[in-house]
Amino acid sequence: MSALIKLPLALALFGSVVTTAAAQEEHQHHEHHSEERTQSERAHVPPEPPQHPMGDMSEEEMAEMMDMDDTAPFGMVAFDQLEWRDTDAGDVLFWDGRAWFGNDYNKALLKTEGERSDADYEGSAELLWDRVISRWWSLQGGVAHDFGEGPSRTWATFGVQGLAPYWFEVEALAYVGEEGRTAANFSAEYEMFLTQRWILQPKVEVKIYGRDDPANGIGSGFSDAELGLRLRYEIRREFAPYFGAVWSRKFGGTADLAREHGDDTDELQFVAGLRVWF
């Protein structure tokens, strides 16, 4: 039925029904409350029924008319780390960033981290679906691609990200690649407010591989750990220069491969960079 036909009908019904209801109400008052009405009862005047009630509309139409949409998507680009590292091999530029777009339940997520030394790039990019599953956790799944000097590797990945008790930002992802390769990453970080703008951020990251990948300098098992401590100053919340130190160490077969190449298995690097998001 069209709204045009419905409207007069609704109006007519309103009129009759309101009269009836008002009469009923009046009756109840007499029946149950024979004592004098309160001052407020006498003063209060119920409103007339609307002469032009709103008709049916879809949720989309309504959201548009109200200009209120609690399902609207948002997007964000953030570089937690965009930094210079002073390594044994010289200056390295390092980045760790992510971008997402989505609503309260589902987000498309692009993560990337890596480094540039001389003219060589090495790192990873992951395209994930993020689905919130509990108060503090979301599931993530998608594809990951590692690139660098050695052969590139592509993985299917699946894991969780969230906020653990005591405000630890935690991320744990498992990877399954070609030729039966497997891997896992775990990272956790914390933010310590020294003042309202000086913030100390410890971060730990570990990597585990299921198989040797000597072409990429990887031995199976617990391969790398990185411990970072960064002190930033939030000029604005979204624009914060920082400095700090990163201690990294290679283990097991990965360490052996590094030694064969004449590289150190552990290293302390000074870092300075910028944390930005918008």
Add this chain to the structure above:
Amino acid sequence: MPQLSRRSFLQAAGAGLFVLGAHRASDVWAQSQTQTVLTGSHFDLQIGEASFNFTGHKRIGTVVNGQIPGPLLRWREGDTVTLRVSNRLAARSSIHWHGMILPADMDGVPGLSFAGIPSGGEYLYRFKVNQHGTYWYHAHSRFQEQTGLYGPIVIERRGGERFPTERDYVVMLSDWTDLDPERIFSVLKKHSDYYNFGRRTAGDFFADVRKNGLGQTLADRRMWGEMRMNPTDTLDVSGYAYTYLMNGVTPTGNWTGLFSRGEKVRLRFINGSSMSFFDVRIPGLKLSVVATDGVDVEPVSVDEFRIGAAETYDVIVEPKDDRAYTIFAQAMDRSGYARGTLAPSLGLEAEIPPLDPRPLLTMGDMGHGGHGASSSAPMDHSQMNHAPANPHAGHGAAAPSTTIEHPPTEQTPLLDMQVDRPNLELDDPGIGLRNNGRRVLTYADLRTIGGSIDRRPPGREIQLHLTGHMERFVWSFNGQKFSEAKPLKFQLGERLRITLVNDSMMTHPIHLHGMWSELEDASGNFQVRKHTVNVQPAQKLSYAVTADALGRWAYHCHLLYHMEAGMFREVHVEPADGMAHHGGHGDHS
């Protein structure tokens, strides 16, 4: 035709005066060159844009008749008013007459009352004014209220004021921002604690250790850490983003109201802010609270009161000395203040008190054992005899239910806490005001003169939980955002009780359109009639509603960004036989 009377009077250097009357109101109403009082019964209002400079930076504000706040509308009880509102914005707009009892199509909520006022269009509001007191109007379209679309309404009581005074001023508080509200909203969605510059720091940790010992300090940090919550989260948007205004004047501008020694001065406080609670006091003066939300109450003398977004309080002061007094309205998180002055002559100032220490939420505010207030009995599922998820469930008790039932819809990842032992009393002034050495108003002090509008006991009870997720910045009722919930159905003519349980750590001012919220004490006795009711963290309170207003109404948290994030419901008042179906949001699914 239109009987507009615009009078502009005194102006003070730098201070926009917004002075209501003395003796005979129409003679003595005055304001600066930019503020206007409109009286009569026909009004022409133009929504538009104008340039403002509150902070040293020029910004565009949303205005009514070129002003922030919009002109004071002065009506008379018993009159029928006609308001022709035209919209010169590029976007759709609306004006809602906050607290007015009027037909649903005059309420000004796009999508529920009407289609909104299209760009270049106009809407004719017309309704009979059957109440008196202090009210206000504001946009109900996206963030237009935040950018300036609000103004005061004063309705003269038929037969004269119950508490006559020599002077009468509106004191409208608001939160101006130079930022784009869309940007504020999106920032809250990404980093909900962005505007909190009062977090506990390492320095606070050591100070607490010195004060309370290491064990207790660690235990405290452990509890908050386990909950993943922050005891300094009292306001989502702080003085970092806001400049707090009094009648559209900054603290430096110092809005001034004049008095002569010995006069009684009525101050009509209106919180027209989007996201702010204010704690108001006038050092040196007792405040006699005589009305709230337009409704006269038995006078109660206090030093200070908290005013939530959309609430109004009328207070009478009697300055005995020939000196200036500061009207001090500090934001609840102490990140800033609005300030003005009462003075015997223009240009005088009094000392501005320092901001109080930043308040911290306690475990009592999280529903973990009270701060002196009593708590309900432990949860007993066998005793539950109502289903809050179903608004039609019957519950005809004289006192509000004592059981807490979390509806199944609260099983959502978009909710971060639930309270099983809420605080039931109304006599808690709230965080930052407890034991501050001043007499602070609480809802337990407020008693409407003339009693309830309906002595029938509520026929049923609807329990609604105020829910949300601080980190994700999602807000809802019963764990459901507006887009996920069906309308609440009231039957025309019924008297029902709404029980609100605050399952969050924020205070929410809850506003039901079209019908009064008659607040009850914990035993179900009528206390005070309001249009906007603050619910403190982990508090449970009840009010009775007489569903005598046919149609579709908005019901929401009056913190604007909470409303936009989903803390909104439609209330649909239908005839008892369910006829006259005229569809609603979600009905068709």
